[in-house]
Amino acid sequence: MDLLLLLLVVLLAACCPAHGAWDGCGGSCGLRPMGFRYSKSRVVGGTDALPGAWPWVVSIEAPLEGGTAHICGGSLISPQWVLTSAQCFIEARYITALRVVAGATHLTQLGPEAQVRSIKRMLVHQHYSSVTQRNDIALLELDRPVQCNSYVQLACVPDASLRVSELTACYISGWGARTARAGGSAYVLQEAQVRLIDTRVCNSSGWYRGAIHSHNICAGYPQGGIDTCQGDSGGPLVCQDKSADYFWLVGVTSWGMGCARARKPGVYTSTQHFYDWILAQTGLRPAVTTTARPQPAFTSTPAQRPRPTPTAAGRLTPCPSPAQKLRDLLTRLPEFVRFLRGEKV
Numbered sequence: 001m002d003l004l005l006l007l008l009v010v011l012l013a014a015c016c017p018a019h020g021a022w023d024g025c026g027g028s029c030g031l032r033p034m035g036f037r038y039s040k041s042r043v044v045g046g047t048d049a050l051p052g053a054w055p056w057v058v059s060i061e062a063p064l065e066g067g068t069a070h071i072c073g074g075s076l077i078s079p080q081w082v083l084t085s086a087q088c089f090i091e092a093r094y095i096t097a098l099r100v101v102a103g104a105t106h107l108t109q110l111g112p113e114a115q116v117r118s119i120k121r122m123l124v125h126q127h128y129s130s131v132t133q134r135n136d137i138a139l140l141e142l143d144r145p146v147q148c149n150s151y152v153q154l155a156c157v158p159d160a161s162l163r164v165s166e167l168t169a170c171y172i173s174g175w176g177a178r179t180a181r182a183g184g185s186a187y188v189l190q191e192a193q194v195r196l197i198d199t200r201v202c203n204s205s206g207w208y209r210g211a212i213h214s215h216n217i218c219a220g221y222p223q224g225g226i227d228t229c230q231g232d233s234g235g236p237l238v239c240q241d242k243s244a245d246y247f248w249l250v251g252v253t254s255w256g257m258g259c260a261r262a263r264k265p266g267v268y269t270s271t272q273h274f275y276d277w278i279l280a281q282t283g284l285r286p287a288v289t290t291t292a293r294p295q296p297a298f299t300s301t302p303a304q305r306p307r308p309t310p311t312a313a314g315r316l317t318p319c320p321s322p323a324q325k326l327r328d329l330l331t332r333l334p335e336f337v338r339f340l341r342g343e344k345v
């Protein structure tokens with residue numbers, strides 16, 4: 001068995017020679033390597049997020065009086081692409097002046113975990129309307145890829161086959177205003193749990209009266225109180241998968257009538273709806289599922305429609321995270337032992 005372990009260590013080392021274990025995103029997404037158990041909390045009505053809690057969230061910042069100011073949120077969907085909202089950039093003429101900060105929770109005290117990138121390319125949806133907020137989605141290509149680690153991970157973008165409305169554990173996060181009135185930005189990333197609200201309800205009288213498009217998702221609470229707000233646009237609405245510990249990026253924070261008001265929940269751009277647009281714009285390919293990965297995994301039983309593969313839309317890097325590697329190895333251990341014994345595998 002010692003020999004076996006030694007062999008496994010050698011195999012691991014051979015996989016990632018340059019930077020050790022933490023240099024790639026490994027084709028995984030939606031995972032929180034810090035292993036959080038979410039404590040129920042309530043951006044308005046939220047609580048401070050712990051470092052690494054939402055490792056795909058980024059702050060998009062503009063220069064301001066010698067420093068920088070947070071303008072919008074975004075989510076890493078590949079090491080070099082950020083998904084965000086179109087409205088963030090209607091006035092941003094000089095993308096070279098903007099920066100993207102990944103791996104941070106405290107914006108005023110960026111720790112050693114933070115990775116700062118410039119923007120090489122900005123792709124705003126060609127049919128974005130600032131009047132109706134239709135197609136409020138944009139992509140940012142970073143000047144160079146981020147390195148995935150405990151604080152920086154990719155979000156999983158669902159394709160049309162994920163039944164988003166069935167997901168119940170959904171969360172918002174952002175550095176936007178913490179109170180509906182005060183404005184400004186939070187310095188510490190805020191998080192809150194929200195419920196998805198049926199689009200028919202959200203479009204009904206007393207609510208948004210027809211302003212919600214088929215490519216929107218409403219999330220929040222009928223009574224208000226907990227919501228995204230100014231400065232949260234572009235950031236993630238994520239929901240935990242029903243049967244695993246990873247999260248789907250189901251929405252991009254878009255708009256709302258005020259913040260945290262009753263029957264005026266947050267309105268999000270459905271990422272599922274724009275899945276093909278994202279692939280077409282970025283040139284990313286849907287990741288191929290490897291057979292050895294225990295979770296997240298593509299599962300299919302005769303009674304069940306196959307669930308979408310929860311892999312980031314990005315190019316796969318050859319090195320999975322250490323936790324992922326350990327899980328992969330443990331799963332493959334029996335197979336490996338059979339191989340060593342000369343049995344058929």
Ligand code: 4AZ
Nearest residue numbers: 229230231233255256259
């Ligand atoms: C904004 O301006 C914004 N209450 C984001 C979300 C909501 C309202 C405004 C939803 O960034």
